[in-house]
Amino acid sequence: MTDPHAWAVPGSGTPSSDQIAPSPAEPAQAKADDGELEMEIPLRPLGVSEILDGAVTYIRRNPRATLGMSAILTSVIEIIVTVAQYFLLGGQARTEVTPAALARTLGGAFITFSIGSLLTAYVVLLLSGLLAPVMARTLLGRPTSFGGLWRIARPRVSRLLGAATLVMVIVFLTVAVPFAPMIAAVAGDAPDGVQAITWIVGVPVALVLMVSGYVWFALAPPILVLERRGVIASLRRSAEVVRGRWWRTFGVLFLSLVITLLAGTFVLPTPFAIAQRIVLNIDPNPSGWGLVGLVALGTVGRIIAGTLVNPFNACVIAMVYADRRMRREAFDLELQMDTPEDPVAAWLPGPLTAAGSGPQPKVPRGPLVMPPGTPPTYAPPYAPQYPPPGWSR
Known part of the structure; x- marks a missing residue:
């Protein structure tokens, strides 16, 4: 009778049966629900370049989920900005949609640019929460479809909207408080020296408080979705995770912002700006459907640029959150010791969460x-x- 378990001398080159025949549990781990298991992002604390590369990786591995969700949100925001630019600002906005008019005046364009920037930041926060399950699955080599992403994130959408809104309110208040003395000085017709002092002091303070508030609470959306916390609890947890590595978190987020600004403002919209210039050379004063087409051309360019760059910024936020948990709570070791069947449920607070957030x-x-x-x-x-x-x- 042949023993089904072959024996080998220790140290010999003969493989054992355990090395030849995979265990019954291996096929379940070799395949995910939506595809093959293929880990491209190292499951360990990440460097800055690895965080940026990881954001690109999980967009590339899951284009339908990441770009599809981004396209929906970006289209809504850009349509709102276009309508505000075309109608809410009156005749000045109708002329400022052309590059020639933008060169002559910046009044209404600055207003619409500010509105667009705030809405874009809001979209990035929403995407960082909506796409957090994609990051959780990608770290374990599991691809995610658009439908699968929506099934995971849908129960948390209402709270995610609340968390992203609260973060934006905090950022707005940190800017508004230092600007209050400046507005009071101008409204009260204070001396020019007093007004100048309020501007010199208020603008840097507002900038510092705005950046600080954003960095402290930017990780709240992915925390809310992955750890299934409430709105206030996710903000508190974000501050705990960032504590001790504020400058590192700021540096990574700032670097990703610079990359997205360069790509989304100067690189991707360039073909559409060239097309607008060609149209303006043919008809310097467009009206009617010609003006509508010109506005639509610019809107399409912004939608395409935002669809491509907004997920990158959001994915960097999610990757920073993953890196912080690995460094504070050894979360990568937990995943390696016990590979979970559900990669998203594995991010729920575990026994090391409280220890990693405070003294041992x-x-x-x-x-x-x-x-x-x-x-x-x-x-x-x-x-x-x-x-x-x-x-x-």
């Missing part, structure tokens, strides 16, 4: 005395209660 619990010294009749068990060093209930020194 102190373990008493000395031998443990088990109560009578207690079987010998060993609690891990990160157990919520140590010693276990009923044990004594």
Whole structure:
């Protein structure tokens, strides 16, 4: 009779049966729900370049989910900006849609640019939460479809809207408070020196507070979706995760913002700007359907640019959150020791979450005395209660 389990001498080159035949559990781990298992992002604390490259990787691995969700939100925002530019600002806005008029005046264009920038930041925060499940699955090599992403994120959409709105309100208030003395000085017709001082002091303070507030709470959307927390709890958790690495978080987010600004403002819209210039050379004063077509051409260019760059910025936020959990809570070791069947549920707060967010619990010294009749068990060093209930020194 042949033994089904072949034996080999230790140290010999003959492979054992465990090395030849995969275990029954391996096929379940080799394939995901939507495709093959292929890990491209290292499952360990990430460097700055790895965070940026990881954001590109999980857009490239999941184009339908990431670009599809981005296209929907970006289209809504750009249509709102176009309508505001065309109607809400009156005749001045109708002339400012052309590059020649933009060169002559910046009044209404600055207003619409500010509105567009705020709405774009809001979209990026929403996308960072909506696309967080894609990041969670991509780290374990699992692709995600658009329908699968929506099924995961749909129960959290209302709270995600609340968290993103609250972050924007906090950022707006941090800017409004330093500007209040400037507005009061101008409204009260204060001396020019007083007005100048309020501007010199207020503008840098407003900028510092705005950036600081955004960095502290930018991780709240992915936390809300992956850890299934409430709105206020996700903001508090974001501040805990960022604490101790504020400058690193700021540097990564600032670098991604510079990349998206360069690509979304100067590179991707260039063909559409050239097309607008050609149309203006043919008809310097377009009206009627010609003006509508010119506006639509610029809007399409902004939608395409935003669809491509907004997911990158959002993915960087999600990757920064993943990196912070790996560094504070050794979350990468948890995933490697026990590969989860559900990559999204694995991001729920675990036993190391509280320990990674604060001081480690102190373990008493000395031998443990088990109560009578207690079987010998060993609690891990990160157990919520140590010693276990009923044990004594």
